[in-house]
Amino acid sequence: MKRKLLLSGIMGCLSLGMLSAQEFHLQPTPQVYEASQDSIALPLTYALSADQKLEDSPALLLLEKLLPGKAEKVAFRISIGTKGDKAVKKYARRIPANPEGYYLKIDKDEIIIAGTDERGTYYGVQTLAQLLTLPKLPLAEITDYPDVPYRGVVEGFYGTPWSHEARLSQLEFYGRNKMNVYLYGPKDDPYHSTPNWRKPYPEREAAQLKELVDKAAENGVIFYWAIHPGQDIKWNDEDRQNLLNKFERMYELGVRGFAVFFDDISGEGTKADKQAELLNYLDDHFVKVKGDVEPLIMCPTEYNRSWSNVAGGYLTTLGEKLNPGIQIMWTGNRVIATIDRESMDFINPLIKRKAYIWWNFPVSDYVRDHLLMGPVYGNGLDIADQMEGFVSNPMEHAEASKIALYSVADYAWNLADYDSDASWKRAIRSLMPLHASSLETFAVHNSDLGVNGHGFRRDESVALQPALQALLSAYKENGTIDENAFSQVETECRKIVEAADCLMASQENMALITEIEPWLMQFKLVGQYGESVLRMLQSLKASDAEAFDAAYAHAKALQMLMYKIDTSYNQNPYQPGVKSGSKELLPTFNALFVSAVTRYNNKYKTQLDTRAAYMPYTMSSNVPQLASLSVSHKGKGGSVAAVNEVIRWQPGGEFVLSIDGLRTLKSLSVDLGIADMAASFRLETTVDGRNWESVPLQPVNGKTRFNGQVSGRKVQKIRLISISAQEQQVYFKRFMFEEE
Structure with missing residues (x-):
């Protein structure tokens, strides 16, 4: 037993x-x-x-x-x-x-x-x-003994790769937690992918990789080095030899595990038969010849069910033609998805082997303004015999990722006895034993991803949700305060402020605090904002207009400070900003703020600003992969979240950005990631939402980016529409504009 x-x-x-x-x-x-x-x-x-x-x-x-x-x-x-x-x-x-x-x-x-x-x-x-x-x-x-043969991490995210020091720390962490695989494949390593995958690493980078290989061996970890050649590979003897040469150089550095990634590419590199032919050659002429090399791993182009055309035969081609010893990665029913028996029953018969799961959590390269610090849950507990491997794709924040990675190790080792909440609490204690309570308070409210193009969400503020809902429901309905719910929310707001201060002052795990400090600053403001909103409710109930005015002024100041944090820190070009408590806390506090100010204005015949958060831009799209993208606003400019994967843009598919009033544009820039795309799309604007006018497109340096000639143009909506009769496979790397 x-x-x-x-x-x-x-x-x-x-x-x-x-x-x-x-x-x-x-x-x-x-x-x-x-x-x-x-x-x-x-x-x-x-x-x-x-x-x-x-x-x-x-x-x-x-x-x-x-x-x-x-x-x-x-x-x-x-x-x-x-x-x-x-x-x-x-x-x-x-x-x-x-x-x-x-x-x-x-x-x-x-x-x-x-x-x-x-x-x-x-x-x-x-x-x-x-x-x-x-x-x-x-x-x-x-x-x-472990349930899953291969367990670990794939550093396969977009964005800032981990530092050398962070990777060394990670490898020690894997050893302690009995994870046996680390796949090195950061998308922004130029010698891993286009344009320099054919070239050897410079001396400094090669020495660091050698140190990582040695550190992995010390900790019982198989160091897999991955290459991502598909975007510009030529199916010829020259590039086949280029791959063998690169593998040989990595072998000389001590690498004994190799992977080839064909994910997130378009064009010639996506052909299954060519991929299989190349991989079999590498398997036959390198892996098997060396004798001391681990099984070859490949990440397919159709790496999830929603992108798979079973009738088209891509996956069945791999299943039939790939050498049986080559392992095939899989992310599940979607790019971001939990893994269950139904999803395994779909993929394993097609590829004629057990899938090697690439689990895209806690990776946040598509929601970089959020931290994903919550429990690891949702994966099947009855699929131990269905998987060849289970590796997690983490955040670019290496230390913060350890909360999820700890539980990934726990899950993949013993599925039947896995308890997500208990494992999560232990993970938190393992990172900051002296400040575990404060870190748990932070993590429980920083778990969700926010609205995103993949539609993947996580629970957040779970224990407080009933109190938040009860407080908001009673107040919006008739202006009464649920005292029990009020007390719970007030206590939690105080805990939030104290936890943020304790963590920011802590010297216990400086690597972690350095990574999450902007979110800690924002988290404290959220707690203080909640306290101010609660004081507004109390003051209005007591008919104390002076106290209400003071609490209102503080709440407005905190809204501005939260905006400053959001527009000053983590200003990456994709999803800039810092979001904290965005699923439950802030929406509830904002709704209470609006309701309280509205009631105050009605009672005292004033005209206080009822807006809790200002966002002048919204977007919509009938292109499924674009439909849930977020829009950012900073100063006179706006941008739409970028997408890392290939976008399958159907004929007539459109992307529409709406503005809350008539504005005059200064500039607009679009990057679809593929050269010469301007002829397949039309950019349009309207001042009334009905009559659309075309905007000339100007390529920038003949590359994938083009600018719309919008200077001085008044707009209320902007639309990008496909005018091609064929589906276009593009990227969505940039959609940015600036007002005059």
Whole structure:
């Protein structure tokens, strides 16, 4: 029978400092744990029993780092080895048959760590490392192994790649959490993708990659290096040799895992038969020849169900023609989606193998103004035997991503026992044990993505939702205050302000605080804004106009400060700004603000501004991938969120941006990512919403971008419409304009 390891005690003092009594749980949750009530003191010295072939292995190096007191003729013994080793021979029947499994036994005078293979032995030591943080070691037996063969991370997002230091920290994190794969494939690495994938890395970058490869090996992680050649690849011998040459250079750096990505491309590179032919060649003439290289991985062009044309045969072509050892990645029913049995039952028969899941969470390259700090939930708990791998695509914020990655490791190791909320709370404690309560307060209100083109949303402010809804419903309906709900919201606003201050002042995890500081600043303002709005409600109820005016003035000031944060920090060219509490907190506070000011104006015959948030621009589109994009406003300008994936723009499909009044434009710039697209689209404007006029388009340097000749033109709506008789596969990299 499976049992979760759940021990109460004091967390140790190795690197965390003394903490209060709290739940202790092995990470990831082990498959089988059996323990008595007895425990032993941590051994100061021990005799080591290990075969010589384990010397300098990651497992033995970690053990000796954890317990340096190795000695001879000591009663307490630690026996460590892999199946077949003399040191653990008598425990052979207890070692699980599953790859990367281990058997760990803590007895009164002995510790046994026996792995199915070398990585399994390493994981046994990692489990012991966690138990060593307890004041005493429990007498226990653990039989453990992963459900999913390959578990880890794909650094495959658009935007600022992780720093070298962040990657080194990540690899250590993967080792501790028993993740065995890191796929290096940042979209903005020029030597990974177009235009420089054919060229070798410069000396400095190559040295850093070598250091990453070595760090991965130290932590039991397979370092996969991915290449993204599809946008400009030529299906000829020259480019085939270019790929082999690049692989060979990476092999010389120590890389033993290789991947080829054909995602988010258009044109010739999307042909399934050509992809299969090339990949089989690489598999036959490189992977199999080397002998010590992991299975080749490919990311297909049709990497999710919504983009798949089954009748067209792309996926079936890969399934039939690709060598059976090549692994195929898959994101699910959509680009961003949770994975369940129905989605696995769709893809596996088509590709004739178990899919290798590329899970696009907590990646935020399409919602860069948000942080995704909430629980990992929604994936099936009954699909362990359906997946070859499960890797998470993270945020460009490496340290903040660890909250989700911790739970991804927990999920992929043991699906049946996975508890998303409990795992999330443990993840938070692992990052900031001394400020876990403050970080949890921040994370619970910074979980959702906001409106986005993929339609993927997450729960946010879950525990507070009933109080928010009750407070707003009662006040909007008849102006009454639900006192119980009011008290809960008031208490939470105070917690928000305190948590933001505590985190911004903390020195506990500076890498994390540096990443999230703009959101912490915004978060504090949201809490203060909520407090001011609540004071407005109280003042109006008490007919205290002076107090209402003061609270109103403060709320308006906080609205302006939130706007300044949003337009001053994180000004990336795609989804600029800083959003916090955007799903539940701010909408509720704004609605209460509007209702309170409206009631005040009616009662006192005043004309206070009722606007809580000003956005002069809205957009709509009948192109599905554009329909939910967000619009940003800053000063005299506006922009629409960019899209990373290929847009399938149907004939007659249109994108319309509406303005709240007649404005005069100064400039307008559009980038569809493909050269010579101006002839397939028409840009139009209208002053009345009925009569449209064409706007001449001017290509910029003959590239993919073009400007509309709009200077001095009065507009109320702007429309970009496809005039081609064929579907156009383009990108949506820029739609920016400025008023006079």
